[in-house]
Amino acid sequence: MQLTAYVNGNMLPLQDACIHIEDRGFQFADGVYEVIACINGTFLDLDMHLQRLRYSCEAIAIDLPCPLHEMAARIEAIYHANPFEDAMIYVQITRGRAARAHLPNTMPTPSLIMTVRELPAPSCETLTQGASAITLDDIRWKRCDIKSIALLASVMGRQEARRRQADETIWLDEQGHMLEGCSTNVLAVIDGSLVTHPLDHQVLGGITRRLALQLARQHGIRVVERPWHLHEAGLQECMLSSTTQGIVPVCYIDGQAIGGGTPGKLTLQLRDWLLQHFDELRQEKTHHA
Numbered sequence: 187m188q189l190t191a192y193v194n195g196n197m198l199p200l201q202d203a204c205i206h207i208e209d210r211g212f213q214f215a216d217g218v219y220e221v222i223a224c225i226n227g228t229f230l231d232l233d234m235h236l237q238r239l240r241y242s243c244e245a246i247a248i249d250l251p252c253p254l255h256e257m258a259a260r261i262e263a264i265y266h267a268n269p270f271e272d273a274m275i276y277v278q279i280t281r282g283r284a285a286r287a288h289l290p291n292t293m294p295t296p297s298l299i300m301t302v303r304e305l306p307a308p309s310c311e312t313l314t315q316g317a318s319a320i321t322l323d324d325i326r327w328k329r330c331d332i333k334s335i336a337l338l339a340s341v342m343g344r345q346e347a348r349r350r351q352a353d354e355t356i357w358l359d360e361q362g363h364m365l366e367g368c369s370t371n372v373l374a375v376i377d378g379s380l381v382t383h384p385l386d387h388q389v390l391g392g393i394t395r396r397l398a399l400q401l402a403r404q405h406g407i408r409v410v411e412r413p414w415h416l417h418e419a420g421l422q423e424c425m426l427s428s429t430t431q432g433i434v435p436v437c438y439i440d441g442q443a444i445g446g447g448t449p450g451k452l453t454l455q456l457r458d459w460l461l462q463h464f465d466e467l468r469q470e471k472t473h474h475a
């Protein structure tokens with residue numbers, strides 16, 4: 187199957203898509219990224235992803251390669267150049283190519299690359315049996331609000347999760363609070379309220395997290411953004427949120443069953459509301475077409 191990538195203004199067959207070895211993304215992980223989902227031609231919360239991309243670029247002083255509306259057009263073009271109806275579009279911006287020095291002599295031109303893959307649906311097993319997670323002390327840097335391409339800690343977290351036959355690693359702060367996963371936010375139901383770590387430098391401002399909180403509030407569920415522990419009395423449910431998987435129940439953490447070891451009611455309800463929201467977006471698009 188022929189896939190097409192975008193590299194600095196050019197659409198190329200994926201196997202020919204290259205970036206220079208002195209690109210600072212390769213040398214220093216000096217860049218940021220986004221993963222955007224597109225379902226049947228409808229981009230999910232594209233504006234929010236673009237705003238977060240701008241936030242990440244500004245935080246590390248990289249100029250956006252083009253205005254956001256142009257970025258949206260390029261994202262749409264690369265989606266249409268690939269064969270998937272349901273796709274995830276990977277967008278990466280790095281500081282560009284320069285002789286290797288921490289501080290480049292002259293400001294390089296930022297690199298923009300994009301690739302497209304099929305959006306995998308969460309397996310039925312994960313939805314009916316729930317995912318499992320382990321917890322580890324957070325070994326990442328102190329600006330997790332920036333969507334940096336430096337993902338070594340997340341790779342190590344996932345490796346350890348796999349070694350222990352779990353699906354995700356949830357990072358803990360020094361007091362043992364549940365922060366987020368390697369590529370997911372973590373939410374809990376505690377005494378009937380939806381609880382998740384507040385937005386700060388220790389977690390990414392997930393687009394799906396934001397939507398989950400919004401949907402919960404719209405349906406009259408109390409939302410509390412505060413640090414929380416796995417061992418709190420009243421912990422009933424736990425879930426992961428991400429663009430690529432939506433909301434997924436977590437039934438075991440460090441081998442301990444959450445909510446009796448079956449997916450929680452509110453978790454599944456939130457997942458349904460999220461899917462309904464995506465259907466509405468699709469219908470809006472058809473309506474406007």
Ligand SMILES: Cc1ncc(COP(=O)(O)O)c(C=O)c1O
Nearest residue numbers: 369370371390392393394428429
């Ligand atoms: C560390 C981290 N937290 C949370 C998320 C979920 O964010 P979103 O819902 O915007 O995909 C991601 C996604 O890649 C992530 O890498």
